[in-house]
Each structure stands twice: as structure tokens, then as C-alpha cells.
Amino acid sequence: MNIPKKIELIEVGPRDGLQNEPKAISTASKKELIRQLADAGFSRMETAAFVSPKWVPQMADADEISQFCNDLGITYIALTPNLKALERAIQANVPQIAVFIGASSTFNQKNINKTTDESLLETEKMFRLAKEQGIFTRAYVSMSFACPYQGNVSFEELNYVCRRFVELGADEIDIGDTNGYANPKIVYDRFARLKDLYPDTVFVGHFHDTRKMALANTLAAMQAGIDKFDSSIGGLGGCPFSPGATGNLATEEVALMLSEMGVETGLKLEEISKIVPFAKSLSSRLQPV
Amino acid sequence: MNIPKKIELIEVGPRDGLQNEPKAISTASKKELIRQLADAGFSRMETAAFVSPKWVPQMADADEISQFCNDLGITYIALTPNLKALERAIQANVPQIAVFIGASSTFNQKNINKTTDESLLETEKMFRLAKEQGIFTRAYVSMSFACPYQGNVSFEELNYVCRRFVELGADEIDIGDTNGYANPKIVYDRFARLKDLYPDTVFVGHFHDTRKMALANTLAAMQAGIDKFDSSIGGLGGCPFSPGATGNLATEEVALMLSEMGVETGLKLEEISKIVPFAKSLSSRLQPV
Numbered sequence: 001m002n003i004p005k006k007i008e009l010i011e012v013g014p015r016d017g018l019q020n021e022p023k024a025i026s027t028a029s030k031k032e033l034i035r036q037l038a039d040a041g042f043s044r045m046e047t048a049a050f051v052s053p054k055w056v057p058q059m060a061d062a063d064e065i066s067q068f069c070n071d072l073g074i075t076y077i078a079l080t081p082n083l084k085a086l087e088r089a090i091q092a093n094v095p096q097i098a099v100f101i102g103a104s105s106t107f108n109q110k111n112i113n114k115t116t117d118e119s120l121l122e123t124e125k126m127f128r129l130a131k132e133q134g135i136f137t138r139a140y141v142s143m144s145f146a147c148p149y150q151g152n153v154s155f156e157e158l159n160y161v162c163r164r165f166v167e168l169g170a171d172e173i174d175i176g177d178t179n180g181y182a183n184p185k186i187v188y189d190r191f192a193r194l195k196d197l198y199p200d201t202v203f204v205g206h207f208h209d210t211r212k213m214a215l216a217n218t219l220a221a222m223q224a225g226i227d228k229f230d231s232s233i234g235g236l237g238g239c240p241f242s243p244g245a246t247g248n249l250a251t252e253e254v255a256l257m258l259s260e261m262g263v264e265t266g267l268k269l270e271e272i273s274k275i276v277p278f279a280k281s282l283s284s285r286l287q288p289v
Numbered sequence: 290m291n292i293p294k295k296i297e298l299i300e301v302g303p304r305d306g307l308q309n310e311p312k313a314i315s316t317a318s319k320k321e322l323i324r325q326l327a328d329a330g331f332s333r334m335e336t337a338a339f340v341s342p343k344w345v346p347q348m349a350d351a352d353e354i355s356q357f358c359n360d361l362g363i364t365y366i367a368l369t370p371n372l373k374a375l376e377r378a379i380q381a382n383v384p385q386i387a388v389f390i391g392a393s394s395t396f397n398q399k400n401i402n403k404t405t406d407e408s409l410l411e412t413e414k415m416f417r418l419a420k421e422q423g424i425f426t427r428a429y430v431s432m433s434f435a436c437p438y439q440g441n442v443s444f445e446e447l448n449y450v451c452r453r454f455v456e457l458g459a460d461e462i463d464i465g466d467t468n469g470y471a472n473p474k475i476v477y478d479r480f481a482r483l484k485d486l487y488p489d490t491v492f493v494g495h496f497h498d499t500r501k502m503a504l505a506n507t508l509a510a511m512q513a514g515i516d517k518f519d520s521s522i523g524g525l526g527g528c529p530f531s532p533g534a535t536g537n538l539a540t541e542e543v544a545l546m547l548s549e550m551g552v553e554t555g556l557k558l559e560e561i562s563k564i565v566p567f568a569k570s571l572s573s574r575l576q577p578v
Contacts, residue, residue, distance in 0.1 A: 001473070001474060001477040001478070001509065001512065003474070183546055183549035183550050184290070184508050184546070184550060185290060185292070185549075185550040185551065186549075186550075188290040189290070211542075211545060211546075212504060212539075212542045212546075213504060213542075213546055213549075215501060215502060215504065215505040216504040216505040216507075216508045216546065218505075219473050219505045219508055219509065220290065220508065223290065250501075253500075253501045256500060257472055257473070257500075257501075257502055257505065260472035260474075260475075260502075261472050261473060261474040261475075262474065
């Protein structure tokens, strides 16, 4: 079994996990979560989104959270869906930004009311500006395997967005199974093809556990040589625009599997398990255990 | 990704899943469960255990259930822990029997109060008698990866029992991760070594989802060429002698994964999902969904 010796887990709970949580979460609680995650060994986290507080009230404290992360001295990613958001992120001294585009055109139209090409045009401007500022760029491809509106997403659709992200110089491309519809075979096949087409590009796996396959999908992607994965403490998260897409890959589950397999992550398992009840207490969907 | 084109799932819910359920389950409910599973396409199930009703009241109806399975015309397995049990199974016209021995001596001593060699001696007699009667023999190795009493179980311990089972002519050897402590790497390694040592032996994978790795472990075993797996409808089951060993690999989860991967199982997914609420309603641990 050919798998990477070392894996980077990128904790996305504070942003992806909490962004659409209906229960109000105080900025103090978020800071506490981020601090605990940093103590558990995460070298990189996704912590904020520069989005309209009107649409996403949970992320209204993006400036304060970014300031906190800067003071804490951690590397973090902030979601910036458009140029205006990027400008706010630059003001906040954010070191890494993330943009996202669906592999499915239907999803883009319904989710962000733009065609794929319109989104890519804005991304081009954003990446140029980000690079001028020395900001690391993460490019998410949402719905890389299937889409709740159109069903299956073809490799050609996925590759169309990936190729443009490569051309635009994304520092890493994050392949998202946003609604949890991937299976280990398609995961292996798509990552192997992408690695073959773009050998110099860094790819990240982002899985949801909607159908309980997140760990098996992670294993399959590892076998295709992928060594970076997003995960969310306590399995926080889901996508409100994607019916049924509850539950990111849980950090504690993937960290345990990797540790048991002898794969290095640099994480402290005991510290991680201590954070889980607190993380779950922030969610209205999950029960603290 | 090199995986079998066809997989046999052996449904163990009616026996392994219900055996230690504290809630009383009527014989009628068990028959209904078996009938529904047969309708969903299972060609083989584990349905009964010939054990003392004093110790395992849930299996007191082994004779009646076996008669029902004979009338239904399905192939089924009955657990027979000793010669006396085998004689009862012969009387009941059981087509397949299963014995079990732990790879961990500590487990054998604590669980069945016999050393590994004492157990193997009884197995030898049982297999001889079963073969005379034309009965198919399944040999379970419990605690093939780790044991709640002694911790890690070495490959040598596992192989000691497997080698004897091969010598005794077991028709299939079922490698059980009874307490859910395996990980995909050790699963792949051990199955690959066993297949290499005993190329003509049929091995079965039996995983528990205690640490959420059951599907990933199944995927790993498939890559080592294993094409038979036990699963339990609704994830019924667990092992009362093994602290924390709740939850067999859920039939509906593994059947979905295999179907999505294009692996043939001969099962009807829709029928399976319809059985899940009923199966869970029989358990005091699981909530019907």
C-alpha cells in the first residue's frame, strides 16, 4: 500500500465548520477554538470569511478573528469570494486567501449567481492582486464529483476549472466533495488523472462524511499521492446550498486513522480529542459527547 | 486502484448483530428480518448460534430459526462454539457452521476459558464431524489485530491460528477486527501476507466501526484481493466481552460504497435501505432513522 509518509491536515472548522451554523457563536468562543487547535499542533487553519454579515452573520467578525490569528502567529486562510472581500483581507493582513468555484455550472449559477467563466474572470483579477501582496492563494473546486442540482459532474467539467486555476497560478487547488457523493474509486481516478495532468500543482482533498465514505475517500486519495486534506474538528459543518451536505470529515477521526497508520501529521491526538466536546457544543446539529 | 469486480457481503445481523442485544427480540421479528434480508438479495446470512440459552437467551430459538431458514431455502451459517452445539446444528440440518478462536491467548482465556490450543483441539474434532456431514466450515479468528486485554496482537499470533485453521481444512477463514482497532495499513499488510502464505484459502474480512474506520479497512482489504466481507444491517451488534466494541460494519454503508464503485454484490440497495429502520428498532442502542 503506497501512501505518503507525511500528511498535512488543514483545520477548517472555525470557518467552513461554523460559517452556516444557525446558533450564534461569540467571537470569544471562536478565538478559544482557534487557540486550542493551534495548541494541538495545527500549522494552518481556515478561520474566517470576508463576506457580507447580512448574508453570513456568523462570519461578521472576520476582521477581529484575523487580527487574533495574526497576534497568535499562526498561518491561516480566509475565504474571499470577490475582489471587495480580498481588499478587506489585505487590510486585515491575511496571509492566505481562498476562492471557490463549482465544477458544476448549475451549482455556480444557483449558488453565486455567476457562470463559471464569470467567476474565473474575477478570480484572475483577485489572484493578480493577491500575488502582488505576497498572499498565498488557495483555489477550491466545489462539487468536484457530483452536484445536488445536476447529479454527476464529469471529469471534463472538473478539469475545466482546475486547468484555469493552474493557469492563474493558484498555490494550491482544493478538490471538494462538497455534498459527500464521491466514492473511493472516483476519488482515486480523478486525483490520479489530475496529478498526471498537472505534476507540479499542489492538490488538496476536501471530503464530506454525508454517506460515511470520508475516511475511505481520504485513503483512496492518499494512494493517488495526495498529502494535504481539509478536516473539521468534531465534524462541524456542511453546505446550506447543497441539500443533505452535512458533516465535514472529522479531524479527530482522520487524525486517529493517520496516526494508527504511522503517517506523520505533527498533531497531538490527545489534545485534539479534548477539543471535540467544546467544538460540538458550538453546533446546534452535533451533540457534545 | 486494483479491486475485485465482485464482492460477496455476508449478512451477520440476525446472529452477530442481535446475539448480545439486551432487549428481548421475538422469534417472529427475527424471521421477518431474515425474510426481508433474503428479499434484498443476500445469498448467505449468519442467522443463529447454538449456545446455552442460560448464557445467551437471545439465541434460544436457534432450532426454530434454522428450520425457518431451511424452509425459506437460503444458505445460512450457525455459530457452534463446541461439539455439543455442532450436534444440535446437525440435527437442525444447518448447511454452514462457524467456530471462533481469538488470535490473542488472553482473549481466549477470558472469553471462553480455554487456551488457544485447547480450542483448536475441539475445532479439529468439530471440523472432522462437520465434513462427514457435508457441512461447510467457517473459522473466525477474533481479535486479529488487537485485543482489549493485551493490546496489539502480532502477525505471528494471528498466523498461528490461521495456519492451524488451514491445516484443519476450514472452508473459509474470517479475519475479525472484533474490537474495531484495525487501520487500513495493518489490514492491507495482514491480508496481503495471509493471501501470500495461503494462496488457496478463502479469507473473509469482518470489521467493526468502533473508530469509524470500517469502510476504509474494507477498501484496504479489497486492495489485498479480499472479496468477501461480513456486514450487519443497521450496524447492529458489538461484542460484550470486548469493552467498547460496538457496531459492526453497517450493511447499508458498505453496500452503497461498493455499488458506487461499480463493484457487483447482487444486492438491491433500495430494499436494503428499507430494512434499516426495522433492524434498528430491534436494538436498544440504535435509534431508528
